[in-house]
Amino acid sequence: MDTLTPKHPDKEGALGRRYGAAIPPAGPWNATIAGLMEHRSVRGYKPDPVPDGTLETLVAAAQSAATSSNMQWCSAIAVTDPARKKVLAEIAGGQKHIEQCPLFIAWVADMARNQRVSDAQKTGFECMPWLETFMVACIDVALAAQNAVVAAESLGLGTVYIGAMRNDPVRVAGLLHLPKQAFVVFGLCVGYATETGAGEVKPRLPQGVVLHREHYDAGREAALRPMYDAEMTQFSQRHELQAATWTQRVLNRLGPIKSMNGRERMRTALASLGFEIR
C-alpha cells in the first residue's frame, strides 16, 4: 500500500498528459496509479517473447478480478502459433500487430463451461438465455482482461485490445474450436513495444463531462466539449497528420452504418453460436 505521494512528483505531469489543460483536482497517488495513468495502446511489437510464466501471471491477475456470484464466466485462450495469428489478423481487417506480438490472448465469454455443469448434473438452467446473463458474462470477461492489462503494463509489456474479433465471431469461434455458448469478446496483443509502437497517452474528456455528483448533470458539457475538441485536434496533428476534433470522430464512427464493419449482424452471429439473449 504505497501512498507516499512525495515519491511521485510526476502526478501533475500524468494528469496533464491524460487531460490536457483540464486537470482535475486528484488526490492520493502512488506507483500503481501512476502506472494506470500511463496506459496507451501499443500497435507495434518487437519479436522478443514474453518471459516464462508471464501468461500464468496475467491469468492469475485476471482471475483475481471480481466475478458476479463467483460464476467465473471468463476463459482465456493464449495464441502464439504464427499461422493462427495470421488468420486472426486478417479477420481483424489486417491489423499487423496481431501477427507481430509474441502473445495474443483471446478473451472468451464462456457460458459453455457452466452449461456443462448443467448437463453433467441433469439440471436445466433457466437463467442462461437472457440478456442479463449474457451481459454479466461479457462484464466478467472485461473485468478479468483489464486486470491482465494492468499486470502486463506493470511488467513493462505493451498491450492493445482487439475488438475487431467481433467482425466475424463465427470464424473466430471456428478457428479456436469454441463450443456452443462461447464467443471471443475481444483479443489482446501482449509484447514489448517497438520504439515507435507505443503512442502518446491519449487525452480523455474532462472529468466535468464524465463525473457527476449525486445525480446525472450534463450542464457543463456544452462548454467543455469544445475544449476537448481542441485538445484532440492538437493530438491528431502531433500524431496522425489527419487532424480532426473528437466531435468529428464521433460523427464519423457512429453516423454511417458502414463504420460497424458488419457488426450490426452480431445478434445473428451470436444466435448461430448458441446465445439466445432474450
Next chain:
Amino acid sequence: MDTLTPKHPDKEGALGRRYGAAIPPAGPWNATIAGLMEHRSVRGYKPDPVPDGTLETLVAAAQSAATSSNMQWCSAIAVTDPARKKVLAEIAGGQKHIEQCPLFIAWVADMARNQRVSDAQKTGFECMPWLETFMVACIDVALAAQNAVVAAESLGLGTVYIGAMRNDPVRVAGLLHLPKQAFVVFGLCVGYATETGAGEVKPRLPQGVVLHREHYDAGREAALRPMYDAEMTQFSQRHELQAATWTQRVLNRLGPIKSMNGRERMRTALASLGFEIR
C-alpha cells in the same frame, strides 16, 4: 516498472490463497501484481470518509483504461447522500454496505452523451441501436470501473461491485436523473473495511480449467472441477457456515429463474430506458 521478484517473497502465498492446492507456474511478479492478487470484496465499511481528491484520482484511473474507438461510453455518478444511498441499498435487496460506505459510485453505460453529439450536429447515428454498440458501452464501463477498483485497492480502500443495481434499472435511472439511453451497469462501494468487512481471498477455478492453449480444450475440466469443489467447500466451512461445493452453487444460481431477482426482464427495462439492442 517494479519487476524485482526478490522483493516479493509472498508470491507463492498469494497464489496459494487464490488457487488453493492448484498453484499455477506463474512467472514475473511485482507489487502491483501482488495487489491485484489480494483482491477481495468488502461488505463492511467504517464511516470514515475517503481522503479529499480520492474520487478524482479513481476517475482519472478509470478514464485511463482503453475505450473502444475512443468513444468513451462511460460516465460515473458519485453518491454520498445518505438518503439516496438508502434507496439504492433497498433496490439492491437490502445490502447494508451501500448505506455504510462513504462513497458509492454508479457506473453508467452512457450512450446519451454521444447521442447529444448527434442531436447537436443534426447527423443521424445509424450505429446506435445495435447489440454490438450496447455491448461495447458495457465493456467500456467495466474496463474503466476495474481500473478504479485497482486504484482504490492500491490506496488501502475496499470495494465491492453491486450488480443488484440491475434488479430495477428503471428506478435507479429515475433516482439518478439519467437521460434516455443511459443506465447503471453496476454500482461500486468504496471505503475503509471494518475489521471483519474484508473477507478472505476467494479461491478461483484452477488455471487448467480457464486457460487454453492455441484453441479451446476442456479436457482437464472433469478432473479439476472436483478439486475446486473441495477447495470451495473448505472455504465455505471457514467462512459461511453453510458448506457447499462450487458445482452446487452454480446449480443454485443458474438453475431456477427466481435466482435472477427479476433481471430476466432486463430487455424490457432497457427498452423503456431508450435502448433498442437489435
